[in-house]
Amino acid sequence: MKRLYTLGAAILLFSSSIFAQLLINEVLYDPSNSGLDGDANGDGSYDQEGDAFIEFFNDSYSNFDISGYEIWDDTTSGSLVYTFPNSTIIPPKGALVVFGGGTPTGSFGGAVVLADTGTAGLSLNNSGEIIIIKDDSGNPILSFDSDALSNNPNESYTRNPDITGSFEQHADNTTLLFSPGTKIDGSSFDTTLAVDVSFSVDLSKYEGTIGTVYVAGDFNGWCGTCNVMTDDDGDQVYDVTLPLTNDSIEYKFTMDNFAVEESFSGGESCTKTTGQFTNRFAIISGTTMLPTVCFNSCGSCATGGLRLQGVMDFTTPDAGVTGKAVHVVADSAIPHLNIYGIGVANNGGGTDGQEYTFPNIAVEAGDQIIVVRDSQAIANYFSTCWSEFDIILVDAGGSISQNGDDAIELFRANAVIETLGDPDTDGTGEIWEYTDAWAYQTDTGWMYAAPNCTDNTTTIFDADCVYPICLSKEVASITVTGENDATTITTPAGTLQMIATVMPADADDKTVTWSVDDNTIATIDASGVLTAATNGSVVVTATSNDGSGVSGNTTIAISGQVSHVSDLNLAGVSVYPNPSENTINIKANAPIKSLTIFSISGNIVDVPTLVNGIQDISMLASGTYFIEVHTDLGVSQVRFIKK
DSSP states (O other), X not given: OOEEEOSOHHHHHHOHHHHHHEEEEEEESSOOOSTTTTOTTOSSSOOTTTXXXXXXXXXXXXXXXXXXXXXXXXXXXXXXXEEOOTTOEEOTTOEXXXXXXXXXXXXXXXXXXXXXXXXXXXXXXXSSOEEXXXXXXXXXXEEEEOOOSSSOOOSOEEEESTTTSEEEEGGGSSSOSOOTTBOTTSOBOOOSXXXXXXXEEEOXXXXXXXXXXXEEETTTTTOSXXXXXXXXXXXXEEEEEEEEOXXXXXXXXXXXXXXXXXXXXXXXXXXXXETTEXXXXXXXXXXXXXXXXXXXXXXXSOTTSEEEEEEEEOOOTTOXXXXXXXXXXXXXXXXXXXXXXXXXXXXXXXXXXXXXXXOSOOBOTTOEEEEEXXXXXXXXXXXXXXXXXXXXXXXXXXXXXXXXXXXXXXXXXXXXXXXXXXXXXXXXXXXXOOTTSEEEEETTEEEEOOTTTTXXXXXXXXXXXXXXXXXXXXXXXXXXXXXXXXXXXXXXXXXXEEEEEEESTTOSOOOEEEEESOTTTEEEOTXXXXXXXXXXXXXXXXXESSSSOOEEEEEEEEOOOOOSSSOBOSSOOEEESSSXXXXXXXXXXXXXXXXXXXXXXXXXXXXXXXXXXXXXXXXXXXXXXXXXXXXXXXXXXXXXXXX
């Protein structure tokens, strides 16, 4: 009985991809010498060397390049008997037969057929020999022991069943003595069942260095270097299409022979856990284009990229298709815009797929991008609003062809990420119809202009439905802060730059007018510089200048403005008893509006409320204080002592 075995565990460990793909399925080393019974190569004559053969099988779903591989006779010290020529490829699930010589004649099941043209042929002995197969680097990968059951079997040894079974003499279960290039029963290996399966992984969000990208799976024996993926258009989406026959596959994306590989915890929607391994999982039914996924994720990388902003079907003075356009916005910087595309689903007939692909350009966050059919005609129609767009792209191929009843799909890496309307529904009469009008997306959803609202207009400003990007933008809110978020001034006559943050950021008029609620405490100039005058608190307000009436404010505490200990009494303010332990009486020549108590160092201690001219000071620690009294006659500061 012939035996096929690997040359030790080390080879299995380091050459697992080879064993998954290449195997020996049949060997004839002792052809029959009875007439033409041994004419295995079909050339019409028997030859001991020429009719001997080895049949290899590629048990994978991708081509196997056997160029430069070698067959060695390792009976003694070993000798090279055959080298596979350059460009020798075994197709997926296909066979290759090497005869010892002669002129092989016949179809051999469609297998790749070669013949050794040397004088000694393959030098296959009847017994006591080990055949070694080495790869193109000289590493042994397969071997076959030709210690026969009989010294003269006169037939081949073959696997039964083919590919997966053990070796037996060919005639044990069939009338045939050999079957080079075919199954044991003489039928062809079925290479027609393979369907194209396209893999696609998006590495645009991968933060490491991108090496050589591969797809590894049960279809290639988890080979880390077998099926390289390419990024021909430079959009950082890597693709490969493989002929597969599996009904289902487990796989993952890797780099540089598993130096980097995807890792899943289990339970994800796209994975399957088998034993200790969790990998991607997919069902294959016919030609399949698997969705483009973000590396190490079940979903796409679409978040934070391009989004639909508006769709136009204007009636312009130039008529025809000149008013058709699609408006998109970049929510983040995109280094390769060609990862995105647009599709128009006409008349409810379902998706037509991606029909327009953006050019390979880089765009910045916030860029307003419009794809048009006629740039001059639509520029004229937009009039002064045309400058709102940062990037203008002209679709010369005519893909931007929507009428107002057609759904629009935005694609990223050939997968739909956003849709206006319903691709399976004719939009006529639907809420999303935009015939001779427009659709525009806001923060709360899509809004739609009334159909036909651009008919008989010269520019968009003549229409009752001005495109939203062309509308004036009023201030919606103002936030006031001190520079570096400061909320105090503590130095004598100190200043603080006030900052007004106006929203939206693209408001037409972002200027403001500054004011304070008490000019005796601090003043503010037109540029927002606040200057301290006396100790106290002041409310700083910024009011929009666009007529919207929107304002914002904040409170700034001012201290440290008392630079000496002499009493200031500008309104006839008196405080008694002084010193006092629990209460003081405060009188002035005018109504008292407010009080502020400061420490001797100028820090605000309290902003009390006077009750019937009496102020409670029992909560103060013993020491010297200033009380600042605001009246209609001005501000007075009086020193008092708390016992």
